[in-house]
Amino acid sequence: MNAKELNVKTALVIDDEKFMRDFLCSVVGKVCSGNVLSVSSGQEALDIISSRDEPLDFILCDLQMPEMDGIEVIRHLADIDYSGGVILVSGEDQRILETANSIAEGRGLNLIGSLTKPVSVESLSQLLANYNVVEKKPAWSAPEVSEEELRSAIQTGDIFLHFQPQIDIKSGAVRGVEALARWNHLEKGMIPPDIFINIAEQYQLIDALTDTVIEQASRQGALWSRRGYKFRVSVNLSMDNLRDLDFPDRLATLVESTGMDIKNLSFEITESRLVEDLSTCLDILTRLRLKGPELSIDDFGTGYASMEHLKKMPFSELKIDRAFVNGAHSDGTARAILESSIYLAKQLSMITVAEGVETREDWDLVESLGCDLIQGYYVARPMDAESFDGWLEQR
Ligand code: C2E
Ligand code: CA
Numbered sequence: 001m002n003a004k005e006l007n008v009k010t011a012l013v014i015d016d017e018k019f020m021r022d023f024l025c026s027v028v029g030k031v032c033s034g035n036v037l038s039v040s041s042g043q044e045a046l047d048i049i050s051s052r053d054e055p056l057d058f059i060l061c062d063l064q065m066p067e068m069d070g071i072e073v074i075r076h077l078a079d080i081d082y083s084g085g086v087i088l089v090s091g092e093d094q095r096i097l098e099t100a101n102s103i104a105e106g107r108g109l110n111l112i113g114s115l116t117k118p119v120s121v122e123s124l125s126q127l128l129a130n131y132n133v134v135e136k137k138p139a140w141s142a143p144e145v146s147e148e149e150l151r152s153a154i155q156t157g158d159i160f161l162h163f164q165p166q167i168d169i170k171s172g173a174v175r176g177v178e179a180l181a182r183w184n185h186l187e188k189g190m191i192p193p194d195i196f197i198n199i200a201e202q203y204q205l206i207d208a209l210t211d212t213v214i215e216q217a218s219r220q221g222a223l224w225s226r227r228g229y230k231f232r233v234s235v236n237l238s239m240d241n242l243r244d245l246d247f248p249d250r251l252a253t254l255v256e257s258t259g260m261d262i263k264n265l266s267f268e269i270t271e272s273r274l275v276e277d278l279s280t281c282l283d284i285l286t287r288l289r290l291k292g293p294e295l296s297i298d299d300f301g302t303g304y305a306s307m308e309h310l311k312k313m314p315f316s317e318l319k320i321d322r323a324f325v326n327g328a329h330s331d332g333t334a335r336a337i338l339e340s341s342i343y344l345a346k347q348l349s350m351i352t353v354a355e356g357v358e359t360r361e362d363w364d365l366v367e368s369l370g371c372d373l374i375q376g377y378y379v380a381r382p383m384d385a386e387s388f389d390g391w392l393e394q395r
C-alpha cells in the first residue's frame, strides 16, 4: 500500500542538523500527503505538541541530538501522554536503535518503528504501510478478574486446556504437545493465561491450578496413548510449585490415577525470578526427574536461568524463547542468542526446542542450526482437544 493513501494530516520531523532535517521532510513529503512540520530540538517539538488541540499523526525523531537526545524526548512524550505515532531515526548502530525501540514501547508510546540513516522513501513507506493513521486502535487492556473468580473457576472446572504440537524438525513427526491453560470467563470472555497464572501465584492458588492442568493433560495423554500415539505431553509448572518437598509424590499419584505413564510427560519450568531456596528446588526437580519425565527449561534467554543453573539443575531439555526465534534471520542479536543457546544445549546433551516458529524463514534458520524440535504458529496454533485430533488425522 502507498502511504499517500493514508490520511496523514500532520507529521513532525525532529533533527538538529538542518541538512538532515530538510532531507527527512522531503522524504516524508514524498510518502505522505498532508503537512510536514520540522523543528531542530526536542524542546521545540514538545512545545508544538502541547500547544496543539489535535494530536500529530506521527513524529520522526533523531536519537543523536545535542540538547535533548531522542531517549529524553521519548521520556517526555510518555510523560505528556503523547498518543500519535513515533518513528526513531539514527545513524548509530542497530543495537542502540533496538534498545531505543524497547524503551519507547516500554513507556507505552505508539511506536511505528525505527529507521537507520540514510533514510529512504522505500524504507519509510514500508514502515508506514502497516501503520493505520486513521483508526488508531485503543490500547487493549486485559479484563480484571479477582482471586475469588479464579478460585471458583478452578473448582468448577472452568479452566481447560489447549494443545500445541511440537514437531521433530528432521522427520516432521509429532514428538510432543504442550498443554496450555485456558479460561473462558462467562461474562469477561477469554482471560489470557499470563494474567490468571499471575493471580494464582499471588494468592496461593497455583497448586490447585497446576493440579487441574496436570490431571486434564494426563487424562488426555492416556487417551492418545491408548489410541497408539507416541508423543509426550508437556505441562508448564510455576516456580511456586517447587516449594513443597512432597510435590513429586503428590504429582506422581495424581498422574497415576489418570492411567497416564509419567514417563510420557514433560515439565516446562521458567526461571522467572531468582530461585529463593536452591536446595529445596533441586531436591524437588531431581526427584521429579527420577520418576521419568523430561524436564525442560522454558523461555530460555529471558529469565534468570544462568549457565550455573544449567550445570546444576537436572534439566534434559532447553526451550528457547520465541523472542530469539521469530524473526531471528533478520535480527543479528536474536540470532546470536539462538545460535549460542543451541550450541550450549548440545554441549550439555540436552534436547533443544525452538518456540515461536512463525514463518518458513524461522523454520529454515533453526533447522540449519541443528535444533531438534519446533513449536509455533507455522506448524499449528494451540487448539482444543477435538481440533487437535482432527489436525492429527489430517497429517
Ligand atoms: P509459554 O510456556 O512460553 O507458552 C507458549 C506461548 O506461546 C503460548 O501462549 C502459545 O500460544 C504461544 N505461541 C505458540 N506458538 C507461537 C508462535 O508461533 N508465535 C507466537 N507469537 N506465540 C506463540 P499462551 O497460551 O498465551 O501462554 C502464555 C504463557 O502462560 C505460557 O508461555 C506459560 O508461561 C503460561 N501458561 C500457560 N498455561 C500454563 C499452565 O498451565 N501453568 C503455568 N504455570 N503457566 C502456564
Ligand atoms: Ca511453556
Ligand code: CA
Residues within 6 Å of the ligand: 298, 299, 320, 321, 322, 355
Ligand atoms: Ca516461551
